[in-house]
Amino acid sequence: MTTRSDERLADTPLREVGCGSCGARVEVRKSSWEQTSIQWTGSAWASCLERQAACPGAFFAGCGALRQAITDAVLCGELPVHDPSAAPGGPH
Structure with missing residues (x-):
């Protein structure tokens, strides 16, 4: 059996984010x-x-602390959002 690669990762790869609470x-x-x-x-x-x-x-x-670290990374530009038109509170 062959494993199919996740093509979405080519557009926006996984990025490392650290939790501000436990690291x-x-x-x-x-x-x-x-x-x-x-x-x-x-x-x-x-x-x-x-x-x-x-x-x-x-x-x-x-983890709430990790969720906050991810939000902070997005807001600081360290973690891109693949669909930038989907801003917080924007239209769905």
Whole structure:
């Protein structure tokens, strides 16, 4: 079986973003303001303070501190949004 490559990554590759709280570093791609793809590494998953504080076995909806770091990276221009017309609060 052949693995198909993700062609979207050619337009907007994953970029590394670090959490301001625990320092975990993940790979991120923003397709639009509303859509974010995050690739966690084992070490990032292990060092995430919010994940560690979550109830064992419970669904982990994500890290608020990392979400803020991603937003900050977008606003500072460090993390591009593939569809720049999808600005925060703009038309959907």
